[in-house]
Amino acid sequence: MRGVPPCSSRSKSRSGSRSRSGSGGSREGGGTMVPPSQYGIKYAGHIISSHFGDLVAKVCECLLRRGPLTHQNIVRFTEMSASQVKNCLLVLIQQNCVQAFSVEHPGGVGDTSRRSTEYLALFDNIIHRMRFPKFVAVVSQELDKECVELFQGLLQHGRLTLEKMIDRAKSGQEDSTAQDATREALSKLANARFVEHCPDPEPHLSPPSEEAPARKRTKSSKMVAEPETIEERVLAAATPMEAKRFLIIFDTTTEEDGQKTGDSFLGVGEKRKSDALESNKELGSDGEQVLWRVNVQEFMHRFRHKACVENVRERLDGGAAVALSAMLEISKSMEKKVKTDNSVPLSINTIYEEVMKGEAGRAMTLDHLRASLVMLGCEKGVDESYKIDLKNIIEQAQNEEVESIVLKRYGQEAYRIFRLLSKANCLLETGKISDTAFVDKKEISKILFRLWKDQFLHMEKIVVTGPRQTQFLLWKVDKTxxxxxxxxxxxxxxxxxxxxxxxxxxxxxxxxxxxxxxxxxxxxxxxxxxxxxxxxxxxxxxxxxxxxxxxxxx
The missing domain is CATH 1.20.58 (Methane Monooxygenase Hydroxylase; Chain G, domain 1)
Incomplete structure (x- = not known):
């Protein structure tokens, strides 16, 4: 143990460096934004570089590392020309990788406030580009070939109007056939929530002082927590309201309708067109000029549900997986965010009705379903309603993933030690770890220090003074x-x-x-x-x- 530096100073320096790297964003835009990790930025830069070239990647990496910036500051930091930066930003916005927003800066004494446009790189949307094949596979399983082709066009171009979608479909088809097929495919995709209206091109962020009262009301009324980071605030301000997000209104006026329409009355087609225009006006939409894009959130919901079901199937059994799958299918429309902690309460009869729709669930009895729900650790209500802790399932899956990394990299003994500390969730002394994990005391220190050196364990050194000074080393898994x-x-x-x-x-x-x-x-x-x-x-x-x-x- 000679030569080992004190744990407190070592751990503090490490956590301090992580903190500095995580808060390197600028304060432009009214707040700070924690950028992705070092290799996360490099990975995102590689994706953009391979898809759109080095110049676009340079602008993107600048935004990822520095946080929201104005056009002028991007030019200054990248040392590119103003026109080059503008073109790169247009590409990134078109591909949903950058979001513009305006922010008001208070002026000095006697000066008026000024408003500037800043640009925010969307790290998640950049990473999602590598998941496009997974998205297409989901659409292919549920919808027809025309929907898949339209969906692939949106993935390729980022954002399209209905008019552009129809133009893409016209090759080899008559105009009327292409229009009908495109509108039908878009309707199916929107009804399945695979596509959505694009966000506001430039939402406005109010100064923090104006947002403080709203934050206070939100906390007291126990509503959804207000977004804290700039990215969350910008995306919340840009997202269309739910009634507009998946709305489809087509102009159904035909030439025949127009011929039948006189000056003194509205024909059937014109009446429909009038109603549509009025509805669009109320929602702030302009009909066919609405921009559409892929709704990534829907796919993340599905992938998360699939991961939960597969983890339960491997860890418990098929019956528990069937029960969980049924609960998720019923409650998916009620989930407002991907990282939902708990499902909504569901009655046993509602769950059983959904279970029986699948071939695997038709062999389950009501008692078997109840046993599976108990196995899942569902919280039971007084009226025999159940809700599942999805956050706990994800955490167990994360634990298993890290444990498998430790097993492959450090061996069986290190795996037992790590698993013990992970489950204990508290500091344990070296001797106790050796006795509980059945690892030789001569080897335990080598394994623990190796795991600590590679940042898989947290260590604290305790010195007890007395007639004879004694030193204890305590270890734990710090998941944060x-x-x-x-x-x-x-x-x-x-x-x-x-x-x-x-x-x-x-x-x-x-x-x-x-x-x-x-x-x-x-x-x-x-x-x-x-x-x-x-x-x-x-x-x-x-x-x-x-x-x-x-x-x-x-």
């Missing part, structure tokens, strides 16, 4: 610092995998461009080898992205 560290390592790993995929494809670029009939002999072996490597790497990327969603999105 460990989880962000694990997530940053995942970003590092997924970045390396993406770079490896890009390297393999670039190395065999000539081979990929060869016609199929010329790939014979050694060339065919090289092609098969590339295909195997690519499938392996992309499969690893999908699994790693699932783990990232578990820690970041869920």
């Amino acid at each position: 610092t460990l989880w962000p560290h694990v997530l940053d390592e995942m970003y590092h790993a997924v970045l390396n995998l993406n770079l490896r995929v890009a390297y393999e494809l670039e190395k065999e670029n000539e081979l990929l461009n060869l016609p199929i009939e010329k790939r014979s002999g050694p060339l065919e072996k090289r092609y098969n080898r590339l295909r195997t490597v690519r499938l392996l790497l992309e499969s690893s990327l999908m699994k790693l992205d699932d783990a990232i969603m578990l820690f970041h999105d869920f």
Whole structure:
């Protein structure tokens, strides 16, 4: 133990450095914003660079590292021309990776306040670009080919009006056929909440002093907590109201209707058009010029539900998974945010009715369902209603993920030690850990210090003075610092995998461009080898992205 620095100074310096890196955003825009981790920013920059080029990535990384900035400040920090920055911002806004907003700056004594436009990088939306294949798979399972094609167009272009969607569909089709097919596909996508109206292009953030009374009322009335970060506040201000978010109103006036319409009355088509225009006017919409985009939140809801069900299936049994799946299906329309802690209370009869809709649930009796709900740890109400703690399921899945990392990286003994400390959730002395985890006392210190050095454990040193000075080392798993560290390592790993995929494809670029009939002999072996490597790497990327969603999105 000689040469080991005091834990208090070591741990404080580490936590301090994390704090400094996490609060490096500017105060422009009326508040601070905690940027993503080091490798999270590098990963996001790589995504933008591979999709839109280095110049766009440079602007994006500048915003991610520094927080919201004005156009002038972006030019200053990136040392790019004003026109280059403007074009890069237009690309990022079109692809839903940057949100503009206006903020009012109070003037000095006798001076009027001024308003400026600032730009905020949306880290989550950038990372979601790598999940587009998962989004398409969900849509393909539930809707038809026309919906999938329209959905893919929105993924490609970021934002489209109905008119642009129809123009894309006109190739090889008559105008009327393309219009009808596009409108029907858009209706299906909106009804399934796979697409939504784009947010306000430039919402206004009120000065903090004006928002204080609203925050106080919100707290006293125990309503939803007011957004705290600039990103949350901007997105909340930009999001359309629920009645408008998925609203579809088509102009159904036809040429035949117009011919039947006289000056003294409205025809059927004109009446519908008049009603639609009036409705659009009330909602602040301008009909076909409404911009549409993919509703990422809907997919995150589904992925979170799937992760909860799969975790329960592996940890408990199939019956518990069926019961949980039924509860989530019933309550999904009532969830207002992805990270919902608890489901709404549901009666046993309502749950059983949903369970019986699936083939796996038809063999379940009411008693079997009750036993499964008890196994899930559902909270039972007086009228035999049940609600499930979804936050606890996610936390258990996170624990298992980190435990598997420790097992693969440090071995079985380290896994037992880490699992013991994780479940204890308190400081334990070295000797007690050795006795409880059945690890030799000669090896326990080496394992503990290795885990501590790699930031998987927190250590405190206690010195007891008396006739003989005694030193104790206490250990625990501090999830508030460990989880962000694990997530940053995942970003590092997924970045390396993406770079490896890009390297393999670039190395065999000539081979990929060869016609199929010329790939014979050694060339065919090289092609098969590339295909195997690519499938392996992309499969690893999908699994790693699932783990990232578990820690970041869920």
